Amino acid sequence: MNSLWVSVSAISTILFSSVATSNVLPTVQKESQWFINDEQAIQQKVKQKNKHKAKNVILFVGDGMGVSTLTAARILQGQNNGKSGEEGYLSFEVFPHTAQVKTYNVDAQTPDSAGTMTAMMSGIKTDIGVLGVSEKVQRGDCSSVKGNEVITALELAEIKGLSTGIVSTARITHATPAAAYAKSADRNWEDISDMSDEAIANACEDIASQLVNFEGNLEARFPGVDVNGIEVAMGGGRRHFLPKDESFNSTDAASGVEGDRTDGRDLTAEWQAKYPTGQYVIDQAGFDALDASQTSHVLGLFNESHMQYEVDRHNDIAGEPSLTQLTSKAIDVLDNNDKGFMLVVESGRIDHGHHAGSAFNALTDTIEFSKAIQAAVDNTNPEETLILVTADHSHVFTIAGYPKRGNPILGKVVGVGESEPSLASDGMPYTTLGYTNGRGFRDLATETNADKSYDTDPVVGRQDLTLIDTNQPGFHQEAKIPTSSETHAGEDVALHAIGPGAHFSQGVIEQSVIFHIINESLGLMAK
Amino acid sequence: MNINQYLALLFCWLFMLNAKADDANSCQLEQQHVFAQYDINDVTKQGNKTLQQLNLYRLDNQVIHQYEHNNIGLWWTKTSHNRLMLNRFFDHEKRVIEYQADEITGSFDWHTKYQLINEEFLTKMKLVKSTGEACNTEQVLTYQSAETTYQLVWLPNLKLIKSLKVSQAEQIISQWSLVKYSLASDKAKEKFTQLLDYKSTDYADIGDNENDTFYRR
Numbered sequence: 001m002n003s004l005w006v007s008v009s010a011i012s013t014i015l016f017s018s019v020a021t022s023n024v025l026p027t028v029q030k031e032s033q034w035f036i037n038d039e040q041a042i043q044q045k046v047k048q049k050n051k052h053k054a055k056n057v058i059l060f061v062g063d064g065m066g067v068s069t070l071t072a073a074r075i076l077q078g079q080n081n082g083k084s085g086e087e088g089y090l091s092f093e094v095f096p097h098t099a100q101v102k103t104y105n106v107d108a109q110t111p112d113s114a115g116t117m118t119a120m121m122s123g124i125k126t127d128i129g130v131l132g133v134s135e136k137v138q139r140g141d142c143s144s145v146k147g148n149e150v151i152t153a154l155e156l157a158e159i160k161g162l163s164t165g166i167v168s169t170a171r172i173t174h175a176t177p178a179a180a181y182a183k184s185a186d187r188n189w190e191d192i193s194d195m196s197d198e199a200i201a202n203a204c205e206d207i208a209s210q211l212v213n214f215e216g217n218l219e220a221r222f223p224g225v226d227v228n229g230i231e232v233a234m235g236g237g238r239r240h241f242l243p244k245d246e247s248f249n250s251t252d253a254a255s256g257v258e259g260d261r262t263d264g265r266d267l268t269a270e271w272q273a274k275y276p277t278g279q280y281v282i283d284q285a286g287f288d289a290l291d292a293s294q295t296s297h298v299l300g301l302f303n304e305s306h307m308q309y310e311v312d313r314h315n316d317i318a319g320e321p322s323l324t325q326l327t328s329k330a331i332d333v334l335d336n337n338d339k340g341f342m343l344v345v346e347s348g349r350i351d352h353g354h355h356a357g358s359a360f361n362a363l364t365d366t367i368e369f370s371k372a373i374q375a376a377v378d379n380t381n382p383e384e385t386l387i388l389v390t391a392d393h394s395h396v397f398t399i400a401g402y403p404k405r406g407n408p409i410l411g412k413v414v415g416v417g418e419s420e421p422s423l424a425s426d427g428m429p430y431t432t433l434g435y436t437n438g439r440g441f442r443d444l445a446t447e448t449n450a451d452k453s454y455d456t457d458p459v460v461g462r463q464d465l466t467l468i469d470t471n472q473p474g475f476h477q478e479a480k481i482p483t484s485s486e487t488h489a490g491e492d493v494a495l496h497a498i499g500p501g502a503h504f505s506q507g508v509i510e511q512s513v514i515f516h517i518i519n520e521s522l523g524l525m526a527k
Numbered sequence: 528m529n530i531n532q533y534l535a536l537l538f539c540w541l542f543m544l545n546a547k548a549d550d551a552n553s554c555q556l557e558q559q560h561v562f563a564q565y566d567i568n569d570v571t572k573q574g575n576k577t578l579q580q581l582n583l584y585r586l587d588n589q590v591i592h593q594y595e596h597n598n599i600g601l602w603w604t605k606t607s608h609n610r611l612m613l614n615r616f617f618d619h620e621k622r623v624i625e626y627q628a629d630e631i632t633g634s635f636d637w638h639t640k641y642q643l644i645n646e647e648f649l650t651k652m653k654l655v656k657s658t659g660e661a662c663n664t665e666q667v668l669t670y671q672s673a674e675t676t677y678q679l680v681w682l683p684n685l686k687l688i689k690s691l692k693v694s695q696a697e698q699i700i701s702q703w704s705l706v707k708y709s710l711a712s713d714k715a716k717e718k719f720t721q722l723l724d725y726k727s728t729d730y731a732d733i734g735d736n737e738n739d740t741f742y743r744r
Contacts, residue, residue, distance in 0.1 A: 112735060129738065175735065188736070194726075244723070254628040255612060256588065256604045260727075305627075305729050317608050355734030454730040455613060455626055484742045485734030 048096055054386035054500035054521040055340035057157075058331075058376050059120070059514070060092070062369050063113060063176055064351030064362070066394025066493055072359065072433060073366035075409040080367075084406035090366070091374035092389040095498040099505040101514070102492055103393045106135040110490035113351070114187040116392035116511055117179035121152040121344075123515035131175060131207070132183040140186045140196065142204035149183040153515055155218055156524035157342035158227045163334040164341065166230060167326045169307040169365070170348025171237025173207040176392060180344050181230065182210040191240035193262040208240035212267045212274070229275065232330045232343070234300035236307040238282065241267035250282050250304075252318035258304045271299050284319030292332030300326070309349050309361045310368040311448045311473065323347055327372040331379045340384075342522065345372060354395040355485045357438040357476040358450030360410060362397070377498070386499040386521045388514065394489040396436035403432045410471045426462055431470050435479040438486025444474025458482040554662040554684035557710035561585040562718075563687055565643075568702045580706075583643065584715045590640045591718060602722060603640045611635035616722055620741055623727040642686040643703075644679075652679060662710070665689060685710065 029035055062069070070090060078085030105115035108128040118132055119125045129139045132152060138144045158164050168177040173190040184207055189195045192206045210217060215229035242248045242259025243266055249258045261267070272280055278297030281287050287300060302320040307313075313320050321329070327345055334341035347369035353361030373389055380387070401413035401422065412421040412429040421429035440460040442453045453476055460482040468475065479486065495514065497505035501521025519525055563583045570576050580595035593600035602614040602623070612628035629635055638646040652668035659665050664684050670677040674696075680689040691703040733742050 188732075249607065254606060254608070254610065255625075256606055305625075306731055317610075351734070352731045355731065449627065451627055451731055454624075454733070455615075483737075485737070487734065487737060 045096065048503075050503040051383070051500035052521065053523060055384035056162075056335070056342070056380060057153075057386045057388070057501075057518050057522055058343045058345065058380070059153075059518065060369070060373055060376070060387070060389040061117065061120070061176055061344070061346045062350050062366060062389070062391045063170065063346055063348045064354050064393060064395050064488065065347070065366055065369070065391035066397060066489060066491065068397050068399050069350065069354070069362060069366055069391075069395065070494065072397075072399055072409050073363045073370070076363045077367050077370070079406070079408060085409060086405060090370040091377065092370065092387075092496045092498075095387070095389070095496040095502065097497040097502040097505040099495040099497075099513075100492045100508045101390060101495050101511050102508065103391075103511050104490065110488050111393050112187070112488065113175035113392045114179060117176045118150070119510070119512040120390070120392070120514040121154065121179050122150040123512050123519070124150060125510065125512050126150075129187050130185055131179050131187050132181075133185065137185050140199075142185055142196070142199035142202040145183060145185050145204060149221075152180055153518045153522075153524060154180040154230075154342055154344060156519070157522060158218060158230070159222065159225055160522070160524055161337075161339045162341050162522070163231045163337035163339075165232030165330045165334050165343040166235070167232065167323070167330050167343070168235035168346040168348045169310075169323055169326075170235060170346060170352075171240065171303075171306055172211065172233055172235035172301065173237045173240045174235075174306070174348060176346045176348060177235060177344065178207045178211075181214050182207045184210075190237070191261050192265075193244065193260050206240070208237070208261075208267055209265070212241075212271045215274070229297060231296065231337075231341075232298050232333050234298060234302070234326050234330065235346075235348075236301065236303035236305055238268075238301040239304040241271075241301060250318075252282050252303070252316075254304055254317060268299065268301070275299075282318065284321055287321045287325070287329065290329060290333075292329055293336065295333050298329075298333055306349060306352065309353065309365055309449060311361070311364045315449070323368050323372040324375045328375045328379055331376060335380075340522070342518070345376075347372070351395070353450045354397055354435075355438070355487075356450035356453050357435055357440060357442070357479060357486050358453070359397065359433045359477055360473045360475065361448070361450035362395075363409075382499055384500065386497065386501045386518070388495065388497050388502075388505070388517065390495040390514065391493040392511075394491050394493055396438075396487055396489045398434050398436070399432055400434060401430065401432055407432065408471055409433065410475070412465060412470055424462075428462060428464050429466060430462075431465065431477055434477045435486050436489075437481035437483045438479040439484075440476070440479035440482065442474065442476035443468050443472075444476070445472055447474035450476070458484075554710075557662070558685045558687070559585060559587055560711050560715050561685070561687070561708060562712040562714040563708035564706045565688070566704045566706055568699075568704075570698070570700050584712075584718045585641065586715050586719045589719060591722075592640070605637055611637065611640075614722075614727070616725055617741075621725045622741055623722060623725045624730055624733070625727055626730045643688055644681075644691075649681070652677065 074088055074090050075085035078088035103111050103116050105111040105128040106125050112128045114131050115126050115128045126135045130137050134148045136148045154164050166177045166180050175187040190207045215227055218227055219225055239260045243261045243264050244259050246257045268280055275297040279290055279295055281300045307320050308316050330343055350362050350365045402415055403413045404416040407414050413432050415422045424430050439453055439458040441463045460479050495505050504517040565581045567579045582593045584591035588605040590603045591600055598617055598619050600616045602616055604612045606612055606628055610628040613626045614623050616623045652670040655667040657666045662684055666681045666683055668679045668681055676694045678692040682689050689705045693701040736742050
């Protein structure tokens with residue numbers, strides 16, 4: 001009797017409150033498109049059913065993709081499509097679950113990619129500059145590594161029998177991708193020529209070598225375990241895999257001597273010997289020729305250093321695939337395994353665009369990153385694939401002033417109701433986007449490579465932008481403090497999630513929680 | 528002159544011609560491995576004088592420009608894809624920063640790096656006289672623009688400036704003098720070999736190495 005009364009009471013309360021609400025709301029409010037859209041968004045959340053267990057996990061990391069980068073990229077994307085921009089979403093911003101992520105390293109308030117990605121991949125925070133090892137390791141001291149190596153989600157996935165993949169537009173030995181597979185007291189030990197005498201004497205292994213020897217190293221660490229190696233590794237960084245000998249130059253070589261290795265090893269040949277059915281590719285043609293359904297392993301090294309910025313890809317010597325193409329191909333190879341897969345995808349050059357002080361390059365690479373994530377959504381089953389999208393850290397990148405709605409995000413501030421740029425108290429116009437520090441102002445016109453700014457000295461402080469088209473690709477925003485490169489920032493970043501286990505992404509979390517979300521969804525430590 | 532005498536003369540003439548060509552070819556090879564040192568005297572509009580010493584190193588498709596007083600040197604490479612790649616090196620710290628190769632094939636002025644003077648400008652200059660042979664060939668060249676007079680002594684087979692005087696209103700504003708040079712130079716080879724041992728960093732990675740005191744400057 002009581003329960004029936006409660007039910008009737010509850011229904012009447014809901015009906016009454018609903019009627020009361022709709023009666024209370026003025027027409028101007030309830031018929032507003034904002035109100036209608038947002039109410040629908042809430043209704044969708046009410047209907048959400050959360051599943052805990054995923055078959056596949058894809059972790060997308062936008063290197064340096066802080067919240068201001070998301071906002072500005074979203075606006076630029078919309079404006080490139082002829083809209084105001086503010087009202088739109090990047091592909092992953094419509095994911096149902098989000099969290100706010102604290103990025104600091106154990107010893108650093110503002111972090112770097114090595115410490116942050118180690119946190120995401122291993123579940124523990126560590127020091128700045130070290131990879132796949134705990135905070136007990138002294139950076140640069142090889143002898144401190146032994147016994148402090150951690151195991152990563154990618155390694156656990158491999159042990160569980162899943163297929164594994166790593167994709168990056170940076171060098172594949174760079175901090176973010178390397179934290180998935182390598183243990184190193186220094187993120188810069190990308191090949192043996194980068195290592196100290198102490199590190200070599202104590203038999204620390206360089207990062208490129210660890211990638212090629214991943215299978216054997218993992219089996220050696222866990223006797224009895226039989227794994228079949230990382231199925232997909234694609235990015236830049238060929239220099240760390242080739243001997244310092246011109247005769248090993250590839251057809252894509254930009255330098256006189258492409259390889260950096262001083263031990264004479266050709267790791268691409270070693271990789272091919274380990275995986276005779278695998279495909280080693282270095283350019284767009286080789287990439288396009290890959291038959292994903294028939295490919296067991298892929299090593300793609302598309303540049304001797306980092307891959308090109310997305311808008312600069314057409315300038316590559318031998319041609320490079322886009323991040324969207326890389327992501328789609330990786331999924332096509334990895335999903336050959338019925339047990340599932342784990343894939344890590346990094347957009348590494350968002351970070352580099354910011355470091356160079358170029359909002360244009362950082363934002364256009366963010367938009368490409370968004371497309372890659374959409375490709376992953378389109379090519380996977382939402383019932384069985386957890387997709388996580390986050391950043392490792394932020395940048396000192398701001399959206400400032402009071403520009404009117406739809407004002408070009410790369411342009412000068414034009415106030416609400418105005419048609420001419422607002423002037424600062426120094427009588428000069430200013431841009432909406434800016435950096436706190438870095439190399440500062442550049443007017444490189446149509447140049448689409450942000451890094452062209454590095455061979456001239458910093459120009460900081462106010463500049464007269466009156467006659468400068470700040471919407472051009474080669475414009476670099478003003479900065480206040482001169483530094484050799486624009487720096488990371490210490491504020492939190494966002495985590496967006498969709499798929500089984502996505503609902504674990506909520507609240508304000510330590511970055512190391514991301515490992516536990518992956519672990520919980522894939523059941524990596526179930527056995 | 529009988530036929531034998533005629534043939535002997537012809538042979539001698541051909542031999543001399545060939546020897547000259549060999550000398551020139553030898554210069555062409557030797558000038559690819561060069562160390563050259565220049566004194567550069569500049570005078571500002573205010574009349575202040577400065578003296579700088581520039582070292583030029585050449586090794587095949589690589590060139591270094593380094594001022595004596597400066598710790599920083601510029602190291603250029605013409606790559607196999609005919610692109611220009613710049614590295615900056617820092618002798619005190621034994622470090623190199625590598626920049627990305629220019630993206631547009633052949634769009635750079637290699638001659639200005641290699642021989643310190645633009646090839647197109649050289650062809651515009653008027654030849655006043657030519658003396659010497661093979662490696663010792665010297666050309667005196669001049670060029671007069673609306674405001675500036677250029678007087679160049681050029682070593683065409685070595686692709687080296689011997690001297691350059693730039694004047695405006697009869698005042699010398701810049702004077703270059705070749706102090707010394709060596710062909711097929713071990714010094715050039717040593718310099719490039721030395722640079723290969725320096726610790727190198729990609730320009731794009733400077734931002735990720737802020738704890739490195741070298742990059743903070």
